[in-house]
Amino acid sequence: MGELTNGGRERAYRALHDSEELHRVTLSSISDAVFLTDDDGQFTFICPNVDVIFGYVPDEVQAMVRISRLLGENLFDRSELTARKEIRNIERDVVSKSGEHRSLLIHLKEVSIRGGTVLYSCRDVTDRRHAEEELRTVRQELAHASRLALLGELMASIGHEINQPLSAIRSNASAGLLLLNRETRPDEHAELREIFGDIHDQSRLAGDVIERMRALAAKQSLAPQPLDLNEVTHDILRLVAGDVRRRRVTLRSEFLPSLPAITGDRVCLQQVVLNLLLNAMDAMDQVTGERRLVVRTHRLEDTVEVSVSDTGRGITAERMPKLFDPFFTTKERGLGLGLAIARSLVEAHGGRIWAEDHDGHGATFHVALPVTATM
Secondary structure, three states: OOOOOHHHHHHHHHHHHHHHHHHHHHHHHOOOEEEEEOOOOEEEEEOOOOHHHHOOOHHHHHOOOEOHHHHOOOOOOHHHHHHHOEEEEEEEEEEOOOOOEEEEEEEEEEEEEOOEEEEEEEEEOHHHHHHHHHHHHHHHHHHHHHHHHHHHHHHHHHHHHHHHHHHHHHHHHHHHHHHHHOOOOHHHHHHHHHHHHHHHHHHHHHHHHHHHHHHHHOOOOOOOEEEOHHHHHHHHHHHOHHHHHHOOOEEEEEEOOOOOOEEEOHHHHHHHHHHHHHHHHHHOOOOOOOOEEEEEEEEEOOEEEEEEEEOOOOOOOOOHHHOOOOOOOOOOOOOOOHHHHHHHHHHHOOOEEEEEEOOOOOEEEEEEEEOOOOO
16 A cells, blocks of 8 residues: 555545544533543543533643542442443442532443543433432322321211210210209319319310311311410310320410400311420420420510420421421421421411521420401
8 A cells, every 4th residue: 555645644634633623522512521541540531521510620630640539439340340341320429629419320431542441431410310309209298198188088087986975975074064063062063063074175175176177188168266366275285284294394374465366267276286285295205304385475566476485406407497398207207297287277367387496405386377367
């Protein structure tokens, strides 16, 4: 074969130049980051678009000398690559120059190019990982919602069964009071009258709660009426009195006298207060010091407010934004619906609910309701 003429050499040089330019443009346009290293992991080639994933320009990466500074140690077994010639789908989390965590999918190939023996192709799958995690969360919530729908149907059925013995208890308590009231010496059985009265009142309240839960499951509308927030809260404090004693909690109530009336559904608002009280006591279950529960009512301009304070471990900054989200719970066996339902009920009354942490030494939940609420 004869030597190339000047024109032939020029065409060959131009073709080589065009080929290299095509490769350069192609590498700079793709989203993957491509590297070549020798057997010791030292760079022999760095793609020009390395900053897209890692945030470093090529010169900064070259100064790292070895790819382990970029991708971490022990990425693969060299003997495995030699045997297989190619290793695909290695997952590795890295930190970019800005400190952002990125998820990579790395493919390795044994080559012999420009002094390089290993070709690395790195693909950023961070967004895909986030999307997969969000999809997984949505699926879990849908599955949970499906179970709760079945639970709602079961609750409606159980509520009907429970209401029958509650009605019998209430009737018997009423009969007992009636018989005692026929006594010629009314002061002789005052304590017994009080016991029968409590049985009657508490069974009625329990029946109301069950009816409201059945109504919520059936998506029935609220039943607004003029209410005194002090009375609503006081009724619930009586209901949890036994639980307060059992958990060795010191309860203090500070009610502002003569609160203006609000318009609301009594049982729904009682459910809100009950949920806050139970959550507060749960938060203090592991407290070794004083367990103090303070319930306050007061007025703020055109709203009245009830607040529940505890001396538990408080609410971390990470948990605070999620407190009222459905299915978010810090309890081992919690459903994560109590506060979400409480918020929906409060907002249905035109009010708002929020929480504040006391530097890790307890927390306070506030419920503010308008004096004249629009239902």
